[in-house]
Amino acid sequence: MTQDQLPFNRPYMTGKELYYIAEAHFGGRLAGDGPFTKRCHAWLQERLKSPQALLTHSCTAALDMSALLMDIRPGDEIIMPSFTFVSTANAFALRGGTPVFVDIRPDTLNLDERLLEEAVTPKTRAIVPMHYAGVACEMDAISSIARRCGLLVVEDAAQGLLASYRGRPLGSLGDLAALSFHETKNIISGEGGALLVNNPRFARQAEIVREKGTDRGRFFRGEVDKYTWQSVGSSFLPGELIAAFLWAQLEEADRINSRRLASWNYYHQLLEPLERLGILRRPMVPDHCRHNAHIYYILLAPETDRDLVLRKLREKGIGAVFHYVPLHSSPAGLRFGRAGGSLDRTEDLSARLIRLPLWVAITEEQIERVVAAVGESTTGRSGGW
Numbered sequence: 282m283t284q285d286q287l288p289f290n291r292p293y294m295t296g297k298e299l300y301y302i303a304e305a306h307f308g309g310r311l312a313g314d315g316p317f318t319k320r321c322h323a324w325l326q327e328r329l330k331s332p333q334a335l336l337t338h339s340c341t342a343a344l345d346m347s348a349l350l351m352d353i354r355p356g357d358e359i360i361m362p363s364f365t366f367v368s369t370a371n372a373f374a375l376r377g378g379t380p381v382f383v384d385i386r387p388d389t390l391n392l393d394e395r396l397l398e399e400a401v402t403p404k405t406r407a408i409v410p411m412h413y414a415g416v417a418c419e420m421d422a423i424s425s426i427a428r429r430c431g432l433l434v435v436e437d438a439a440q441g442l443l444a445s446y447r448g449r450p451l452g453s454l455g456d457l458a459a460l461s462f463h464e465t466k467n468i469i470s471g472e473g474g475a476l477l478v479n480n481p482r483f484a485r486q487a488e489i490v491r492e493k494g495t496d497r498g499r500f501f502r503g504e505v506d507k508y509t510w511q512s513v514g515s516s517f518l519p520g521e522l523i524a525a526f527l528w529a530q531l532e533e534a535d536r537i538n539s540r541r542l543a544s545w546n547y548y549h550q551l552l553e554p555l556e557r558l559g560i561l562r563r564p565m566v567p568d569h570c571r572h573n574a575h576i577y578y579i580l581l582a583p584e585t586d587r588d589l590v591l592r593k594l595r596e597k598g599i600g601a602v603f604h605y606v607p608l609h610s611s612p613a614g615l616r617f618g619r620a621g622g623s624l625d626r627t628e629d630l631s632a633r634l635i636r637l638p639l640w641v642a643i644t645e646e647q648i649e650r651v652v653a654a655v656g657e658s659t660t661g662r663s664g665g666w
């Protein structure tokens with residue numbers, strides 16, 4: 282008999298999405314920056330303590346906007362981890378910039394702030410920390426290096442909604458920050474994202490870049506009597522149907538994250554014996570970071586064959602996956618980027634990582650089944666470990 286498949290992710294819907302979409306439909310206002318977009322902006326600004334939030338089509342689009350706003354040009358260097366999603370690097374490569382890849386910390390798998398200074402050159406323009414699994418990077422150290430070297434900081438906070446660093450929300454700590462509402466994230470709108478503009482220097486230009494290079498935003502506020510082409514830009518704003526969907530999710534954001542946290546904590550508790558045996562290592566969250574349970578991952582012992590473990594888990598119907606193929610070793614990473622020092626830890630850790638199924642309504646029985654399968658696939662024994 283084949284067991285039920287446990288998928289890696291199941292998008293969670295609150296039940297109010299269609300209601301708000303209907304409201305937008307009957308309101309007859311479908312283009313971007315309507316009432317639902319404004320509600321989402323106000324919520325993000327208040328909760329993330331950011332002066333300006335702008336919805337975008339995706340986190341990728343928000344990162345693309347960042348590179349445009351910073352006027353990245355060929356030859357400019359941008360320091361970032363290699364252990365991250367493609368978009369972190371692609372946004373800057375798209376403008377001719379060179380991603381410079383720095384190694385990660387062994388505990389959080391975040392950009393190692395102790396290695397940043399030696400990667401800085403006269404061509405460096407910015408540092409792009411990515412808060413892996415919603416656990417904050419060491420932002421105090423990163424910000425102080427950036428200040429000392431005259432660099433901008435762009436947070437890739439795709440995974441970090443409602444997580445915090447020393448009590449400060451992720452997304453409020455860089456000059457700019459990018460969020461994602463992709464179906465696989467905690468709070469979703471299918472595709473979707475936001476740019477948080479924390480440095481007032483970019484405030485006006487961010488609106489222009491997002492509205493096809495025009496001052497349309499100022500026109501609608503009555504600040505100018507016509508709008509015209511001001512600079513290069515593109516269309517980065519989502520329509521109201523997406524914003525209506527997102528609003529239903531933001532209203533429930535705290536409840537969604539606390540349900541995920543309960544599942545994350547249950548995994549953490551059940552996997553402790555396997556960690557004690559040296560079979561795997563569980564995620565580490567520093568005391569001064571509050572995470573949002575975006576990912577539950579395990580790191581297998583170095584001698585374990587990950588492909589074999591993944592195959593066994595899939596045979597048991599468990600949708601476990603791995604990531605990331607380090608960017609410095611990918612075809613485009615080799616072409617557009619370069620290493621800013623040794624990337625040994627990135628290579629070692631990314632090759633041992635497995636992400637376990639986690640979604641809002643996953644049950645305790647399902648988590649127990651995943652943990653039993655992990656134990657069996659790694660020790661060869663069923664239980665008793």
Ligand SMILES: *Cc1c(COP(=O)(O)O)cnc(C)c1O
Pocket residue numbers: 338339340341342365366368369411437439440460461462463472473474
């Ligand atoms: C998901 C993700 C992105 C991309 O988000 P999209 O909204 O799909 O563009 C970028 N960076 C990181 C770290 C991510 O996890």
